[in-house]
Amino acid sequence: MKKVEYLIIGNSAGGIAAAEAIRQVDKSGEIAIISDEPCAAYCRARIAEHLAYGRSVDDLLFRPADFYEKNGIQAILGRRAEWIDAGAHRVQIDDGTGISWGKLLLATGGRPIVPEMEGVNRKGVFTFTTFDDARAIARYIEKAERAVVIGGGLIGTSAIEALVKRGLKVTVVEMKERILNTILDEEASALEAEAMKQAGVDIITGATIFGINGPSTGAEVVSSVTLDSGREIPCQLVVVAIGVTPRLELAAAAGIKVNRGIAVDRRMATSCPDVYACGDVAEAHDFVYQGPRLTPVWPNAYLGGRVAGFNMAGVAADYPGGTAINSMKYFGVDITSAGITVPPDDSYRVLRRRQNGSYRRVVVKVGCVVGMVFAGDIEKSGIVFKLMKERVDVSQFVETLVADDFGLICLPEDLWRSQLVAPDKVLK
Amino acid sequence: MKRILVKEQFCIGCRLCEVYCRLQRSESGELLRAYKREASLPLSGARVEERGPVAISVRCQNCEEPACVYACLGGALKRDADSGLVVWEEEQCLGCWSCILACPYGAIRKDTRRGKIARCDLCSGEEVPACVAGCPNEALEYIES
Ligand SMILES: Cc1cc2nc3c(=O)[nH]c(=O)nc-3n(C[C@H](O)[C@H](O)[C@H](O)COP(=O)(O)OP(=O)(O)OC[C@H]3O[C@@H](n4cnc5c(N)ncnc54)[C@H](O)[C@@H]3O)c2cc1C
Numbered sequence: 206m207k208k209v210e211y212l213i214i215g216n217s218a219g220g221i222a223a224a225e226a227i228r229q230v231d232k233s234g235e236i237a238i239i240s241d242e243p244c245a246a247y248c249r250a251r252i253a254e255h256l257a258y259g260r261s262v263d264d265l266l267f268r269p270a271d272f273y274e275k276n277g278i279q280a281i282l283g284r285r286a287e288w289i290d291a292g293a294h295r296v297q298i299d300d301g302t303g304i305s306w307g308k309l310l311l312a313t314g315g316r317p318i319v320p321e322m323e324g325v326n327r328k329g330v331f332t333f334t335t336f337d338d339a340r341a342i343a344r345y346i347e348k349a350e351r352a353v354v355i356g357g358g359l360i361g362t363s364a365i366e367a368l369v370k371r372g373l374k375v376t377v378v379e380m381k382e383r384i385l386n387t388i389l390d391e392e393a394s395a396l397e398a399e400a401m402k403q404a405g406v407d408i409i410t411g412a413t414i415f416g417i418n419g420p421s422t423g424a425e426v427v428s429s430v431t432l433d434s435g436r437e438i439p440c441q442l443v444v445v446a447i448g449v450t451p452r453l454e455l456a457a458a459a460g461i462k463v464n465r466g467i468a469v470d471r472r473m474a475t476s477c478p479d480v481y482a483c484g485d486v487a488e489a490h491d492f493v494y495q496g497p498r499l500t501p502v503w504p505n506a507y508l509g510g511r512v513a514g515f516n517m518a519g520v521a522a523d524y525p526g527g528t529a530i531n532s533m534k535y536f537g538v539d540i541t542s543a544g545i546t547v548p549p550d551d552s553y554r555v556l557r558r559r560q561n562g563s564y565r566r567v568v569v570k571v572g573c574v575v576g577m578v579f580a581g582d583i584e585k586s587g588i589v590f591k592l593m594k595e596r597v598d599v600s601q602f603v604e605t606l607v608a609d610d611f612g613l614i615c616l617p618e619d620l621w622r623s624q625l626v627a628p629d630k631v632l633k
Numbered sequence: 634m635k636r637i638l639v640k641e642q643f644c645i646g647c648r649l650c651e652v653y654c655r656l657q658r659s660e661s662g663e664l665l666r667a668y669k670r671e672a673s674l675p676l677s678g679a680r681v682e683e684r685g686p687v688a689i690s691v692r693c694q695n696c697e698e699p700a701c702v703y704a705c706l707g708g709a710l711k712r713d714a715d716s717g718l719v720v721w722e723e724e725q726c727l728g729c730w731s732c733i734l735a736c737p738y739g740a741i742r743k744d745t746r747r748g749k750i751a752r753c754d755l756c757s758g759e760e761v762p763a764c765v766a767g768c769p770n771e772a773l774e775y776i777e778s
Contacts, residue, residue, distance in 0.1 A: 222703070250706045251727055267708040504704035504731055511703065532730035539743060541734040583730060585739035587700075612682040613691055613738060624737060625639050625689065 209235040209279070211517055212296060212306035214286045214455065216240030217249060218503045219312030219484030219510035221267060226514025228276050234518065236278045237304060239296075242335060243283035245270060250503065252339035256367040259343065262336050289459040291477045308479050308517040311456055311467060312510060315449030315485040315501055317360075324417030329427035330443045333364045342444070346371055349441035353377075353430050355414050357384030361446035362397070362535045368444075369404050376407040376438055378430075380447075383410055388531045390546040390566055392557070393578045400536035412436075417443055449501060451486040464488050466499045471523045473513035481517055483509035492526035492594060493544040493575050500527045525594070532583070541586040544568070544593060545576035558607040565607040572598040574606070588613055634717035636778050637755070637765060639690055643772035644681075646688030651677040653767035657756055676742045678753030679764050690764070690773060692753035693740045695719050701732035701741060718755065726750055 211227055213220045216238045224236055240246075246267040254260045263270070273280045285299040295305045317332035319325060329349070331342050342364075352368050354361045357379035368375045377384065383394045384401070398408055413433045420428040429439045451466045462468040462476035466488035473481045473489065483489065484506030491498035505527035515522035532541040545568055548555060553576075554569045563581030567574055567589060574593040579586040589606055592599055597620070599606065605615040613621045652664070658675035659667030667675060679692040699719050702710045709725035710732055712718070728748040733741045742751040756762040765773045 248707050248727065250729060254727070503706050504735060507703045530731075530734055532734045534728060534730060534748070539730060539745075541730055543734065583733055584741065584743055586734050587736035587741070588739045590734055591737035612680070614682040614684045614687060614689055621689070622641075625641075625691075625694070 208305045209237045210307045211236045213238045213310045215312030218506035222507040222510030223514035226511045227518045231518040239281045241285040253363045253367040255339040257370040311482040312484045313452040313486045318448045327427045351440040352442040353440040354444045356446035364444045379410045400538045472516045481513040483513045490526040493528040540580045541583045542578040556607045567606045572600040638774040644688040646683040648681045650679040650690045650764035653763040657763035676751040700735040704731040704735035
């Protein structure tokens with residue numbers, strides 16, 4: 206049986222970050238990465254560029270093509286890890302072989318949620334989370350003039366923009382009252398909705414899909430969807446983008462502790478010795494909620510993977526914590542957001558300001574920033590995010606956070622001085 | 634590794650660092666063109682902030698553990714192991730603005746014309762960055778640290 210020091214399942218943000226951290230501190234220990242996707246690690250958020258412009262996966266790679274070779278990493282691509290025997294330090298692969306490992310990382314990400322509904326298996330119904338998904342839609346698109354995207358979250362919005370660029374008439378059906386409702390407040394989500402409408406997208410909110418229909422009984426293709434209200438929307442293409450769910454099955458079957466995601470501590474270690482987890486599949490520390498939480502975004506996957514990698518290689522590192530963070534420019538609207546953007550009760554203080562096409566919102570609880578949304582002029586949002594991350598008491602200068610001339614210099618002097626003199630360390 | 638030391642006690646907030654930066658980045662190397670006519674109006678990688686008598690010139694600090702690099706969705710930002718500097722590859726940048734949210738200095742610019750970021754690269758290739766060379770009051774120093 207093949208034996209490696211480090212085995213990584215999942216060849217994306219988390220997996221690559223871990224491999225890079227391991228190589229930084231261990232130049233020779235054998236590393237293998239398994240992925241059931243057939244290609245080198247690519248930028249998942251860029252799959253829309255394949256759909257919109259036909260860019261090949263080679264143009265969307267996250268690291269140069271020679272990354273694996275240069276770093277002495279065996280890439281086992283197009284193969285699925287079937288089960289883990291954590292006690293025996295062994296993973297079974299779907300080609301019938303096994304690998305034994307010293308340390309294991311689960312960076313298996315998430316899979317799209319597809320609800321059970323009439324017609325969901327028809328031709329023309331797609332999800333949108335992998336390059337293969339984008340390619341499948343691109344191949345089918347010639348047959349379509351109208352598309353329905355189910356779900357107005359980040360992934361749905363990405364799909365909508367690409368479909369609009371391809372000239373399709375797109376309708377988005379969102380269950381809640383507004384698009385991007387989990388990451389934006391009302392005002393920012395209205396800005397995005399307005400831009401979407403300007404681009405010709407029909408937005409239907411407060412509605413769900415009852416079923417996906419074909420042109421006649423027996424026909425396999427899609428010709429319309431029916432909403433719960435009974436309304437029918439003609440379309441030849443449907444993208445299901447109602448969310449992703451952690452791919453927990455490997456961990457769960459191996460007896461590793463899982464909640465909504467794989468439970469990990471600040472070292473990204475699971476309940477099982479020598480097994481680590483990171484990224485969309487892991488429930489790691491959220492510094493806003495001060496506890497473990499799923500925060501399925503790329504930067505957190507990367508940072509968690511990096512911390513896991515160091516610890517796997519025997520160099521202690523702590524995950525500083527992440528929170529829901531998003532940045533985007535869909536339909537030309539530049540937005541950054543983080544944390545709690547819509548307070549659940551009135552114990553929070555909300556500061557907002559709208560000026561010259563820009564919008565800022567900062568949510569504060571007991572002196573600390575717990576949420577923020579910047580739209581338009583976003584360049585200084587990182588300064589506020591740092592205050593949020595480090596739970597700095599902002600009581601004395603909270604108004605300046607949304608002021609037009611806000612900058613580093615608005616912070617207490619010792620803060621900006623120490624920042625300029627001693628550049629930042631994410632991992633201390 | 635060399636970095637720009639900001640000596641705030643000497644900064645008079647004249648913004649010449651911004652001017653020299655834009656000039657350095659311009660295609661023509663001519664001020665009027667760089668500010669008014671070039672199709673690709675270059676953005677400054679430095680930003681002067683003022684509050685009362687205090688002024689500072691802010692730019693990328695090449696953090697040792699750079700949050701922007703870890704946040705980068707495109708693999709465009711990297712920390713060069715040899716130089717210790719944060720480097721950026723334009724082709725890899727998708728303009729997702731993740732690094733902007735990550736940067737604790739607010740030092741990354743949103744170049745809307747190109748749909749990508751812009752940032753200080755210490756005038757890579759030049760012996761002394763343009764802002765340092767042009768600062769009239771020696772409020773910026775290029776030092777080994
Ligand atoms: C369209 C789209 C747009 C997005 N836009 C943004 C954005 O703008 N900003 C942002 O921060 N995030 C964005 N995201 C989310 C971001 O891509 C994820 O948070 C990130 O990819 C998570 O990385 P990961 O390493 O945890 O897992 P993933 O990227 O999900 O990778 C996991 C990999 O593991 C493989 N795998 C799983 N199980 C097995 C197994 N048993 N055997 C072998 N291989 C396995 C999977 O096939 C997959 O390749 C977007 C996602 C999508 C789909």
